[in-house]
Amino acid sequence: MHARIVTRSQLSIRCPAQSQYVAPVRHALAGFLQALDFERQPLEDITTAAGEALANIVEHAYARCRKTTERYLELTAKLDREGRLRVVVSDGGSFVERRKLPGRGFGLRIIRAIAARLTIDTSDGTRVRMIFDRGS
Amino acid sequence: MKKKEGIKIIRLGGELEIGRKDEIRDSLASSDDAAAVLLDLGEVTYADSIALTELLRFCADSARNQRPVALVIKTPQFARLVQYAGLATAFKIFGESSPALEYLTECTRES
Numbered sequence: 001m002h003a004r005i006v007t008r009s010q011l012s013i014r015c016p017a018q019s020q021y022v023a024p025v026r027h028a029l030a031g032f033l034q035a036l037d038f039e040r041q042p043l044e045d046i047t048t049a050a051g052e053a054l055a056n057i058v059e060h061a062y063a064r065c066r067k068t069t070e071r072y073l074e075l076t077a078k079l080d081r082e083g084r085l086r087v088v089v090s091d092g093g094s095f096v097e098r099r100k101l102p103g104r105g106f107g108l109r110i111i112r113a114i115a116a117r118l119t120i121d122t123s124d125g126t127r128v129r130m131i132f133d134r135g136s
Numbered sequence: 137m138k139k140k141e142g143i144k145i146i147r148l149g150g151e152l153e154i155g156r157k158d159e160i161r162d163s164l165a166s167s168d169d170a171a172a173v174l175l176d177l178g179e180v181t182y183a184d185s186i187a188l189t190e191l192l193r194f195c196a197d198s199a200r201n202q203r204p205v206a207l208v209i210k211t212p213q214f215a216r217l218v219q220y221a222g223l224a225t226a227f228k229i230f231g232e233s234s235p236a237l238e239y240l241t242e243c244t245r246e247s
Contacts, residue, residue: 041216051182
């Protein structure tokens, strides 16, 4: 796992897209938010939303890719000038529009409930861009 | 058909997340012979939608088998996760074990 704090207000992590890496990445994000003095509830909510995006990569992103494809996940978090946190979770896989099944698909619903803004870019891999207000 | 007996208590703690999906599923599967199940999740420090999906599946299977299930959730993150997922009414949730056990005892007495 490759993690670095680029500046005091930016975190960047890249690691294999495997389930055992999701918790360490989430913990690193939590540590980053603690260093930025985020309060407990927004800290937990933001790491929850990021955790959902990360788990989604592990579960689905590379399901239809060739075995030779590098399977990675990436997380960047940055505090912007307005004090909002911008988190991008990305992969090099393929976005799969899944059938809505009962009892599935809570991840995006949870992210939407937490993030002030969510956009999903599937033009080259998948990029889940989330913006959080400091109090979210 | 074998008569189901007793309230089975299943305790799960720590982080219930994608890396523990199989463990969660196996733990829940160990309650087949119980008349009712108390899922004590009071020591859970974090949960994700993968864990929620496993819990939801278990509760749906239990409902089909007329086996009442109660969840004990104490962690604010977990409680909010259930709300964010829109599943507040999908589970019978308690903040402590005692009222959950009373509820299940009452359910098994009625059946």
